[in-house]
Amino acid sequence: MKLKDLETSPKKNLYLIGLSVLVGLTAGLLASLYRLVLEKAETFGRFAYAQVLHAPMLALILIPSLLLIAVVITFMMKKYPMSSGSGIPQVKGQLQGAFKANWFTTAFAKFVAGSLAMLGGLSLGREGTSVQLGASMGQMVGGKLAQTERHRRILMASGASAGLSAAFNAPLSGVMFTLEEVFKYFSPLLLLTCMTSAIVSDAVSQLFFGRGSVFHFVIKGEIALQDYWLLIILGIILGAFGALYNTTLLAGQKWMNKISSVYWRVVLSFAATAIMAMVFPLVIGSGHSLINQLTFGWGLGFLLLVLLGKFFISMISYVSGIPGGIFFPLLVLGAVIGAIFATLAINGLNLPESWYANFVILAMAGTFTAIVRAPMTGILLLVEMTGSFSYLLPLALVSLVAYVVADLFNSEPIYDSLLANMLADKSNHIEEMLEGQLVIETIVQFDSKAENKRIAQLVMPHDCLIVAIHRVGKDIIPNGQTELLAGDYLTLMIGQNNEDETRRQVQSLFSEKELTEE
Incomplete structure (x- = not known):
């Protein structure tokens, strides 16, 4: 059967699902390579900062290196503006037809600049970039093999699902995120293609990183039903924090945009990160190591210091427009809030210490819901990332309360707000009518x-x-x-x-x- 006839054939959906397998393979490979490079870059960056602490004269090498990295990132951002920022608003805009990007240059610039940003220790996540890398692979496959614009868009969405799936070993979350946040509607064909790409991408990711879950929390007990009132309080706190986070991020973008030079914006982010690496290195980077170190033994004062430091460095890292996401850093912030809440509740109410991990996990899902406003994705993501289905009910309760509270604060979903800002200034993005x-x-x-x-x-x-x-x-x-x-x-x-x-x-x-x- 000729390719041009497939769109009018009753087998066209099978052909599209076949293409989604190819999208899953390419997106899974690229996102996994990116994840691997980021892990190596973050490890080396932390090592370099530690060496400067022990031998201050090495700053004569570190500072010029950071300035050079800033030059490269600035060039990428100015030459390929669709590579800036998270990547998720850009994908949403492309799928809505607001602007168009070249898949190769966007993926190349995003990969290189995002890796260099992590090398410098910036508090950015891999997920937004992985979503955009996956969507670029979908755009590549669709541009070559799909016969209609509708199917090209569906393959881009499938690539986005595959990218998130590979970033977190979370195929169901990748599918749900595309349906709940990116497309905001459900169709059987979209579900089939996204699920196919996400599953294939997850299989590719497992070849790199194995089958283990991203987080290794030890769950020893379940929160008793009579203590669920604590979850309502936690949800209220997270909803308010989500509204504060969104307001601060958008205000920070406006403030940073007052600096006309893109280069000096990037330098400011690197300078703040370098200073933080010298005085409080725990909060730099993506935050994965920080979550794995969280323990009930940390004092309340220290946890508050971690929260403030991570909040500041995450904001200053993102508002400059450097390629990288907010997805993972906001989960880290949620984990720290959960740790603070758990410390207060366990010590103040004489609750079992084994509930500590539960509160941390619940707070991560609630924070994600309050900021992104995608509760189903948040619930599935934490289930897949922790490898446990035992606390779906408390996850749903905390997420629901956080969603309602954030809505009462009139806080818009963060990716919608970021996309709206991009649409208001289309001159800074590649467009093609x-x-x-x-x-x-x-x-x-x-x-x-x-x-x-x-x-x-x-x-x-x-x-x-x-x-x-x-x-x-x-x-x-x-x-x-x-x-x-x-x-x-x-x-x-x-x-x-x-x-x-x-x-x-x-x-x-x-x-x-x-x-x-x-």
């Missing part, structure tokens, strides 16, 4: 503007047409008198020339009113 049409899918949600309305009654975007309706296992050919019901699965054709605005109008029309009016 596309011509032609694109097929997208959406669901008529309960209490949306379109529910129980005839198509002729809807105020549709001028370049948008409903071409098919899937309802209760049957396909309906729409016309002006067709009434839309909640749960209808719509296929729409839109123009690519103003795709991001059209998508926003479509979301406003078919999403629940409370969601679109926020």
Whole structure:
């Protein structure tokens, strides 16, 4: 069968799933290599800072080296602006059609600059970069082998799932993150392709790092049901912290942008990190070693110092725009908050010391939910990263409370806010206005503007047409008198020339009113 005929063939979905296997292989390989390089870079960076502490004259080598690294990173950021920052907002923007990037230059710049940032000890995570590297592999495969723009976007999403899967050995979390945070809707085809890529990518990752979980917490007991009121308090604290984190990060970006020179922004981040490495080296880097060292023996004052130091260095590392994510550092912050809460609760209420690890894990999920606003991803991520399914109920409770509290503070999901800032300043990002049409899918949600309305009654975007309706296992050919019901699965054709605005109008029309009016 010719490739050009596959899009009209009943086997087109099988072909797309086959391509998602290739995406999983390439994304898993690249993300695993990146993860391996980051581990080596962080280890060497810590060693270099330690040598300077013992022999201060070595600073004459360290300082020029950091300045040179800053030059390389600045060049990458200016030459390939889509490589800056986390990577997750960039992928979301690409999938929404807001801007377009070259997959090779973006992946190359992200890999090199992110590795150099970790070599310098910056508090950045691997997950955002891994998501973007995976999406780039999906873009590569889709650009070569997919026959429609819709399928190219699906393969990019599959690559994003594969990237997160390889970063944390967490295939289910990779799939859920794409559905819950990146796409924000569910479709059977999207689920199948993302799951295929994530599973294949996880298999590749296991060849590099084995089957072990990312964290090695020892869970010796479960929190008693009568003590769940403590989890509600913990959720409230995490929700408030999440709102504070988001506000501080966005304000820090505005402050840093007042420095016109990208190079001096990068130098400022490296200078702050180098100073912190001299006075408090525990908080630099990704934070993986910090989590593994957390123990009930740490005093409350020391834990508070760790929280403040990690919070500061994470902020100063990210707001400069250096390639790297906030995903893992925010989990570390959550772990420290959990340790503080556990210390207070265990000592103050004479609770079992074995609950310490439980509070740490629960706080990580709650912090992720409060900041990212993706509770299912947070729950699955902590389950997969710790290798235990024994505390799903407390994870869900803490995440729910943290979500509600953060929402009461009117704190927007951080990746949505970061994407909005990027869209407000498109001049700093690679854009390409596309011509032609694109097929997208959406669901008529309960209490949306379109529910129980005839198509002729809807105020549709001028370049948008409903071409098919899937309802209760049957396909309906729409016309002006067709009434839309909640749960209808719509296929729409839109123009690519103003795709991001059209998508926003479509979301406003078919999403629940409370969601679109926020």
